Amino acid sequence: MRKILSLIALGCALSASAQTYTLQQIKDSALQNNIAIRSAQHNIEAAQQQRKEAFTKYFPNVSGTGLWFNANKGMAQTSVNPSEVIPAELGPALAQAFPAEALAALANPISISMMKNGALGSIMAVQPVFAGGRIVNGNKLAKVGEDVSRLQMQLSANEVEKTAEQYFWQLASLQEKMRTIQAVDTLLRDIYKDVDVAVRAGVAMRNDLLQVQLRQNDIASQKLKLQNGITIVRLLLSQYCGLRDTSFAITFQTPSSEAEMFHVSCFMFNVNGLPEYQLLQKQVEVTRLQHRMAVGENLPNLAVGAGYTYHNLMENNHSFGMLFATVSVPITDWWGGSHTIKRCKIEHQKAQEQLADNSQLLQIRMQNAWNGVEESRQQLLLAQRSIEQAEENLRLNRNYYRAGTSRMSDLLEAQLLYQQSRDKLTDAFADYQNKLLEYRQASGQ
Numbered sequence: 001m002r003k004i005l006s007l008i009a010l011g012c013a014l015s016a017s018a019q020t021y022t023l024q025q026i027k028d029s030a031l032q033n034n035i036a037i038r039s040a041q042h043n044i045e046a047a048q049q050q051r052k053e054a055f056t057k058y059f060p061n062v063s064g065t066g067l068w069f070n071a072n073k074g075m076a077q078t079s080v081n082p083s084e085v086i087p088a089e090l091g092p093a094l095a096q097a098f099p100a101e102a103l104a105a106l107a108n109p110i111s112i113s114m115m116k117n118g119a120l121g122s123i124m125a126v127q128p129v130f131a132g133g134r135i136v137n138g139n140k141l142a143k144v145g146e147d148v149s150r151l152q153m154q155l156s157a158n159e160v161e162k163t164a165e166q167y168f169w170q171l172a173s174l175q176e177k178m179r180t181i182q183a184v185d186t187l188l189r190d191i192y193k194d195v196d197v198a199v200r201a202g203v204a205m206r207n208d209l210l211q212v213q214l215r216q217n218d219i220a221s222q223k224l225k226l227q228n229g230i231t232i233v234r235l236l237l238s239q240y241c242g243l244r245d246t247s248f249a250i251t252f253q254t255p256s257s258e259a260e261m262f263h264v265s266c267f268m269f270n271v272n273g274l275p276e277y278q279l280l281q282k283q284v285e286v287t288r289l290q291h292r293m294a295v296g297e298n299l300p301n302l303a304v305g306a307g308y309t310y311h312n313l314m315e316n317n318h319s320f321g322m323l324f325a326t327v328s329v330p331i332t333d334w335w336g337g338s339h340t341i342k343r344c345k346i347e348h349q350k351a352q353e354q355l356a357d358n359s360q361l362l363q364i365r366m367q368n369a370w371n372g373v374e375e376s377r378q379q380l381l382l383a384q385r386s387i388e389q390a391e392e393n394l395r396l397n398r399n400y401y402r403a404g405t406s407r408m409s410d411l412l413e414a415q416l417l418y419q420q421s422r423d424k425l426t427d428a429f430a431d432y433q434n435k436l437l438e439y440r441q442a443s444g445q
Contacts, residue, residue, distance in 0.1 A: 019248040023168050026241055026250070030164035033242025037160055040153040047146040054142035057135045060127040060305075067120040074113030118313040126305035126326075132296025141289045148282050154275045158441045160240075165437050167237040169430035171250055174230045176426040181223050184419050188216050191411065194402065208408035215412055271362045273444040280355045287348035294344045298337035301328040362442075369435070369442035376428070376435040383421065383428040390414075390421035 021029075031037055128135065192212045198204035238246045271277040303326050310319040330337065397414035400406035439445075 019245050020251050021243075021248055022250075023165065023252050026168050026237065027161050027164050029241040029243060030160050031157055034160045034164075034240060036156045037153075040149070040156040043149045044146070044153055047142075047149040051139070051142040051146050054135075054139045057128075057138060060125045062123070062125045064123045065121065068118075070117040071115075074116040076114040077112065079109045079111050114315075115313050118311065118315070120309070120311040120313065122307060122309040124305060124307040126303050128301070128303045130300070130302040132299030132301065134293055134296040137289045137292045137296065141286065141293070144282055144285050144289065148279065148286075151275045151279050151282065155279075158275075162434075162437060162441065164237070164241055166434055167233060167240060168250060169433050171230065171233045171237060172252065173426045173430045174226055174233060175250075177423055178223065178226045178230065180419060180422040180426070181219060181226060183422075184415065185216070185219050185223070187415060188212060188219060191398070191415075192216070195408070203404070204408075211408050211412060215415070270444075271359050271366070274362055274442075275444075277355075277359060277362055280351075280358055284348070284351040284355055287344065287351045291341065291344040291348050294337070294341045298330050298334050298341070300330075302326070366439075366442050369439040372435045373432075373439045376432040380425075380428040380432050383425040387418075387421040387425050390418040394418045 192209070195204055195209050195212055199206055199209050234248070235246055237243070238248070304324070305326070306321070306323050308319070308321045310317070312318065394414045394417070397406055397411045401408065401411045
């Protein structure tokens, strides 16, 4: 087993001059450079700013107002008739004190115009005292939103890690298959030499030589497809992980023993630590807070404040300060608000039911992931045994052909089985690594 896995590891190194990455380096690069991670980080930063914004609602709301105007005529106009406001008993005294022209003017109305131009400025500070719990619950909602963005970041990281590792093992598998192709090509060249000598000696038919040549052509075609596949997967991995060099190589360490290789424990299926389950819990909390917010929208609001105002509207500078309190009681809003409260309560109940249902699905996912690990492990053991049998079968058929007791078709069939067994071992090992990662993520390890 160690011999075969060592071949897989060696097949992952392309050249000494190329940059070589381990699996952990590939995943670290993906977590640092992938666009999904950067987008999730931006979401966390936005949620943090929203939480800080909600915190400012605890403090007074300070506002300032300034106004200057110049009208084409006074905004306050009236006329006063002095004769109507002067008592009759003052008539003789006024007749003696004023000339006749002045007394005649008092009999005509006098026009008065005010506030043709002026300026006004004020500053107000309003402190909410009771807002139906909307400020407190709004801050809690903002904190839950930040927690949700962090959990989504963790899910994005898991997905990026999973995809990067899949690309890694896909590239490792293709490179090992290329190594297998090269080994088979060397084997076919040796067989070709033996058959050519036998044909020249007249102890073998030329048809045997043609069968070997056809198989060599098939191997050359497979090699071309593998080269294209390796190039594409390397480009995909480079783009996904933000690697500048597209001619890099990959390498990994194989376990020193079969027991170490298959050392994985089946933990108790507890969903509490999973980010998916925690997101469901956050959704329940969000709907609960939204229900409280809906109730608060229909409760009285109480606020106190202070202000300072200056104006010269009466062509005279004037300023004053004041303290005030406001109470706002929704009355007709209760009609529609009562339905909003009921709707939010239904959403909260729905979220609780989804939490219970999806927690069971998450436990099933854990069990399925563990079953996948066990199945993949068995497939890897079978592939390991198959390659040992295929190697022995190839060795025997080659000896039989040299001894003249078997046909070329039997030898080439043994060669094909050997190639397929090596490819299956490569795929089984890569699949086992992917299944391990899926189980670790599904179980929250």
